[in-house]
Amino acid sequence: MRTFPYPFALVAALLAACATAPQPQPEVAPPAPASSQDSKLEGAPPSPPTAVSTVEKPDVPAGADAARDAELVRKVTPFVDAFLNTEAALTRDGTQVIFNSNRDGLPQLYIADAARTDSPAKRLVAWPERMTFSQTTPDGKAVLFRSDKGADENWSIWKVGLDGSAPVELTPGETLNRDLPIIPDLAPDTVYFSGRRKEEASSAVYAVPASGGPARVVHRDDKPGFLTDVSRDGKQALFLRYLSGSENFLRHLELATGQTRPLYPLAPGKVTIFAAQFSPDGKTVYVATDAGGEQSLLLALDASSGKELARYVEKSPAANRINNLMVAKTGEAIAFTLDAGNRNEIRLLDARTLKPRATVAMPLGQGEAFEFSEDGRRLTAVWSTPSSPTDAWVIDTKTGKVAALRTEARPSLKELPAIEASITELRAHDGLALPINVYLPKNRTGKLPVIVSYHGGPAGSSRIRWAAPIGFFLSQGYAWVEPNVRGSGGFGRAFEEADNGRGRLEAFKDIEATGRWAASQPWADANRVIIYGGSYGGYTVLIGLTRMPDLWRAGVNLFGVANMKTFMATTSGFIREIFLLEMGDPDKDAAFLDSISPLKDADKIVDPLFVYAGANDPRVPRSESDQVVRALRERRIPVEYMVADNEGHSIMRRENLIELLARAARFMEQHAGPMKPSQPR
Numbered sequence: 231m232r233t234f235p236y237p238f239a240l241v242a243a244l245l246a247a248c249a250t251a252p253q254p255q256p257e258v259a260p261p262a263p264a265s266s267q268d269s270k271l272e273g274a275p276p277s278p279p280t281a282v283s284t285v286e287k288p289d290v291p292a293g294a295d296a297a298r299d300a301e302l303v304r305k306v307t308p309f310v311d312a313f314l315n316t317e318a319a320l321t322r323d324g325t326q327v328i329f330n331s332n333r334d335g336l337p338q339l340y341i342a343d344a345a346r347t348d349s350p351a352k353r354l355v356a357w358p359e360r361m362t363f364s365q366t367t368p369d370g371k372a373v374l375f376r377s378d379k380g381a382d383e384n385w386s387i388w389k390v391g392l393d394g395s396a397p398v399e400l401t402p403g404e405t406l407n408r409d410l411p412i413i414p415d416l417a418p419d420t421v422y423f424s425g426r427r428k429e430e431a432s433s434a435v436y437a438v439p440a441s442g443g444p445a446r447v448v449h450r451d452d453k454p455g456f457l458t459d460v461s462r463d464g465k466q467a468l469f470l471r472y473l474s475g476s477e478n479f480l481r482h483l484e485l486a487t488g489q490t491r492p493l494y495p496l497a498p499g500k501v502t503i504f505a506a507q508f509s510p511d512g513k514t515v516y517v518a519t520d521a522g523g524e525q526s527l528l529l530a531l532d533a534s535s536g537k538e539l540a541r542y543v544e545k546s547p548a549a550n551r552i553n554n555l556m557v558a559k560t561g562e563a564i565a566f567t568l569d570a571g572n573r574n575e576i577r578l579l580d581a582r583t584l585k586p587r588a589t590v591a592m593p594l595g596q597g598e599a600f601e602f603s604e605d606g607r608r609l610t611a612v613w614s615t616p617s618s619p620t621d622a623w624v625i626d627t628k629t630g631k632v633a634a635l636r637t638e639a640r641p642s643l644k645e646l647p648a649i650e651a652s653i654t655e656l657r658a659h660d661g662l663a664l665p666i667n668v669y670l671p672k673n674r675t676g677k678l679p680v681i682v683s684y685h686g687g688p689a690g691s692s693r694i695r696w697a698a699p700i701g702f703f704l705s706q707g708y709a710w711v712e713p714n715v716r717g718s719g720g721f722g723r724a725f726e727e728a729d730n731g732r733g734r735l736e737a738f739k740d741i742e743a744t745g746r747w748a749a750s751q752p753w754a755d756a757n758r759v760i761i762y763g764g765s766y767g768g769y770t771v772l773i774g775l776t777r778m779p780d781l782w783r784a785g786v787n788l789f790g791v792a793n794m795k796t797f798m799a800t801t802s803g804f805i806r807e808i809f810l811l812e813m814g815d816p817d818k819d820a821a822f823l824d825s826i827s828p829l830k831d832a833d834k835i836v837d838p839l840f841v842y843a844g845a846n847d848p849r850v851p852r853s854e855s856d857q858v859v860r861a862l863r864e865r866r867i868p869v870e871y872m873v874a875d876n877e878g879h880s881i882m883r884r885e886n887l888i889e890l891l892a893r894a895a896r897f898m899e900q901h902a903g904p905m906k907p908s909q910p911r
Contacts, residue, residue: 322370417464549722571720588630
């Protein structure tokens with residue numbers, strides 16, 4: 231069984247979801263919304279105050295702008311239509327592969343013959359909203375998936391048969407941010423999941439009948455927490471208390487009583503826990519952690535006492551994170567994905583000794599190991615490289631040999647320019663090494679306008695990979711640069727914590743240093759450097775435009791934080807709790823938070839800015855974008871505002887991504903593109 235995604239990816243990804251994809255029109259009626267009464271439980275705390283803000287109207291391109299957008303739509307569409315195949319797993323009998331794909335414009339579930347890499351993919355069910363794959367049911371006849379409404383992250387859990395029979399909602403009623411569900415193989419009548427209300431920092435573990443119905447609370451914690459695994463017999467579970475990115479506690483949970491006890495760490499001390507899983511017999515718990523240091527470890531612990539039985543130390547590279555931990559049901563093998571900051575790798579270990587079992591040689595890129603087959607002989611993975619969209623692969627767990635599981639043609643990729651991708655680094659003002667990903671058109675001539683793109687998080691990272699925006703902008707003659715400034719994840723504990731609190735000011739220096747580095751490269755036109763980013767990366771855009779306006783020609787801000795005070799008052803309770811350490815406490819650190827709020831310095835913005843927001847965003851509410859747009863409109867600084875009514879903290883739908891990239895490209899042409907390289911600002 232694989233480790234189900236929980237905090238690390240979620241927190242590290244207040245992310246800039248601009249590399250997502252295509253969408254269809256709804257083909258069935260959307261699920262009925264939950265009653266507002268259902269979400270108001272007795273004793274629930276009041277919602278936090280909301281920001282008082284006038285809604286700013288989005289811009290609607292017309293005339294020459296609309297005509298140019300239409301031209302650019304034709305150019306961007308092939309890149310968006312190069313669909314992604316993700317979340318790939320074999321059916322219980324091993325004959326078919328189930329995977330998520332956005333080929334029809336929105337992430338949906340598909341099934342195909344596992345024996346033929348080019349076999350036709352059948353959509354399991356026509357669905358109006360995005361879907362995330364969870365697991366197959368123990369009888370092998372159905373799949374569990376999650377879906378929300380308008381990307382609002384209030385996930386509900388559904389079951390659909392592999393034959394495409396009508397989906398059944400297992401969690402009607404209360405509106406919750408639900409994590410992925412787990413059904414124990416040997417106790418298949420109950421589904422377990424963790425979840426939380428949007429306004430609360432606390433979390434709970436729930437149980438619901440596998441046929442659907444009212445959920446009962448198994449365990450509640452006043453801090454953020456996540457269910458990471460359930461034993462195969464359905465008697466015990468693992469619950470991760472997530473106080474912050476650097477302070478986690480793994481607790482053993484008895485599902486019959488709801489009682490918990492500490493499992494790791496047993497001694498005082500701050501550690502980060504990346505993943506945790508039971509062995510098939512439930513007697514051993516595998517924990518991926520940094521143990522409070524710089525190296526990632528995989529520990530085998532006795533489930534009863536917490537005593538260490540074996541350990542694996544990841545040495546190459548020394549600074550990294552272990553994600554997507556999986557244990558084969560045969561008990562023989564363990565697999566995990568290594569997050570090495572600017573790339574991913576996959577490891578295969580012997581489950582008893584934690585020694586390497588086989589070497590898995592994936593190409594330089596981004597992806598993850600996903601799930602073992604029932605017999606443990608095969609491991610599915612999904613992977614992308616700068617020139618190939620995410621697709622499904624299969625790994626022989628005895629030899630480590632990698633083969634394609636899907637080899638579907640993507641005719642639109644004929645538009646893709648030859649890409650030259652590399653990883654370099656820059657020394658910061660204090661000597662800290664800052665990794666930088668660089669993407670260039672291989673057959674370039676002259677100096678290029680440069681897009682410097684900053685990731686979300688703050689503890690996210692930019693990895694070498696395929697992304698439709700990168701391919702499109704390279705085809706338009708841009709260079710694309712992705713710095714991993716201090717605070718990025720995957721480069722070690724010290725590097726990730728270096729921007730916490732007042733260390734944020736040091737990260738601001740990294741933004742300037744990496745931007746000026748990009749502008750100084752021999753292939754760069756220093757007069758046409760654009761700062762680009764989403765979520766915390768959007769906040770970075772605003773910091774760049776307010777603190778170093780001479781460096782940039784224009785900016786693109788995707789759902790970025792503008793005002794720390796209003797953001798902390800309106801974001802979800804979970805995100806607010808994490809940001810207390812990351813950024814500061816609105817009560818205790820009010821002056822500092824005000825000093826690092828870009829809105830305070832909006833009068834210093836002189837560069838044109840394109841702004842995008844999702845109307846349903848639960849993480850960085852639209853009001854943050856409204857505030858910065860209003861401030862620039864009042865000063866008559868060129869600003870263009872796009873709002874997607876059916877998106878949240880996302881750009882999931884095909885039509886929205888195409889529109890965004892076309893409009894942003896036209897905006898950059900108008901304000902940064904037409905100049906000759908030698909023309910001064």
